[in-house]
Amino acid sequence: MTQLPGLLDDLEAIRKDFPILDREVHDGRKIVYLDNAATSQKPRQVLDALSAYYERHNANVHRGVHVLAEEATALYEGARDKVAAFVNAPSRDEVIFTKNASESLNLVANMLGWADEPYRVDSDTEIVITEMEHHSNIVPWQLLAQRTGAKLKWFGLTDDGRLDLSNIDEVITEKTKIVSFVLISNILGTHNPVEEIVRRAQEVGALVCVDASQAAPHMPLDVQALGADFVAFTGHKMCAPTGIGVLWGRQELLEDLPPFLGGGEMIETVSMSSSTYAPAPHKFEAGTPPIAQAVGLGAAIDYLSNIGMDKIHAHEQAITEYAVKRLIEVPDLRIIGPATAEDRGAAISFTLGDIHPHDVGQVLDEQGIAVRVGHHCARPVCLRYGIPATTRASFYLYSTPAEVDALVDGLEHVRNFFG
Ligand SMILES: Cc1ncc(COP(=O)(O)O)c(C=O)c1O
Numbered sequence: 001m002t003q004l005p006g007l008l009d010d011l012e013a014i015r016k017d018f019p020i021l022d023r024e025v026h027d028g029r030k031i032v033y034l035d036n037a038a039t040s041q042k043p044r045q046v047l048d049a050l051s052a053y054y055e056r057h058n059a060n061v062h063r064g065v066h067v068l069a070e071e072a073t074a075l076y077e078g079a080r081d082k083v084a085a086f087v088n089a090p091s092r093d094e095v096i097f098t099k100n101a102s103e104s105l106n107l108v109a110n111m112l113g114w115a116d117e118p119y120r121v122d123s124d125t126e127i128v129i130t131e132m133e134h135h136s137n138i139v140p141w142q143l144l145a146q147r148t149g150a151k152l153k154w155f156g157l158t159d160d161g162r163l164d165l166s167n168i169d170e171v172i173t174e175k176t177k178i179v180s181f182v183l184i185s186n187i188l189g190t191h192n193p194v195e196e197i198v199r200r201a202q203e204v205g206a207l208v209c210v211d212a213s214q215a216a217p218h219m220p221l222d223v224q225a226l227g228a229d230f231v232a233f234t235g236h237k238m239c240a241p242t243g244i245g246v247l248w249g250r251q252e253l254l255e256d257l258p259p260f261l262g263g264g265e266m267i268e269t270v271s272m273s274s275s276t277y278a279p280a281p282h283k284f285e286a287g288t289p290p291i292a293q294a295v296g297l298g299a300a301i302d303y304l305s306n307i308g309m310d311k312i313h314a315h316e317q318a319i320t321e322y323a324v325k326r327l328i329e330v331p332d333l334r335i336i337g338p339a340t341a342e343d344r345g346a347a348i349s350f351t352l353g354d355i356h357p358h359d360v361g362q363v364l365d366e367q368g369i370a371v372r373v374g375h376h377c378a379r380p381v382c383l384r385y386g387i388p389a390t391t392r393a394s395f396y397l398y399s400t401p402a403e404v405d406a407l408v409d410g411l412e413h414v415r416n417f418f419g
Pocket of ligand 1: 037038100101102103134136137182184185186211213214234377
């Protein structure tokens, strides 16, 4: 195997933890899974934790007095402790479980939509996002702007796929109530400069929300170091099951801001005319939460932490650097996003001459190589670069240099196939 500095030492053993990586597709070809930005595969340790939960502990949480209810509650709340430690949250009560990052971001938008001063978003105020957001960090803010009359503004992009912050003082102004942006873009791979944006937002008293969906799975994440007010991410991209997401929020904000969804377990008392609410995080977790999924997220965090997020990050940087180097050698291939390994994550989007990305994806699939094609729920990026779609290869802790080579060979085959 090609050896690169920074690769995980025990890569072969790690790959064995993921049963699906042994799958064969299309006439016995071993799958080359390069669609990790869409969702990651799950290690045996997470699958076992899910089975163990359902086989031995399943009950609803926070309401029963029987032993199973107590065990389920301890496991669910234990998962919250693990998330809090994983992101270095000052308090476990700042960790809200949602069903995915989309719900986390919608929750922030709706908290602000219903909030009183000083957080209230109304027609005298502005919301700031960027042109490289996932639709999950665009549409909730469009909805909020439409409902409140607030003005939606955004940072544009440079030709090489970075945020254009040259007009930061005009985009973020005294009227800005919230700045919400992605830490690592799922389509461009760009790793954004948090400090500069947070500094300007704080200067004008705006809140900051960071979409860390493509960061939390791949690198150490420290919400205190980020300096944001809210951080959202999604479990299924970090070895956990689908159906679990996280919103971290600063405690005093969570105390002040109103709930979005009402229902069981988010209340203190209820009468027919009014209700009072439980303290955060329960105020924001109406109804039966995703219990098994939270337990699975806890197991995923244990798994990733045992390997070490810094080592995982170094591994992916090595793979990404190698992939960028090999991909730019492919004739007619244009990387959409930074064409270097600096300040970028492990998702690499590209076009290949005039061949439609769907055709690229199809011919790669026939060779057992799974990539994503389309606009990746970030259509404004495709509009910005004048392309209908891209092909995206995205890597994770179990990706190998041999898989990068397989992709490059596969692309050669695509080029030959389409003449
Ligand atoms: C950057 C980013 N934000 C948000 C999301 C939404 O995640 P989910 O679909 O789990 O809500 C994704 C998923 O692709 C993403 O990549």
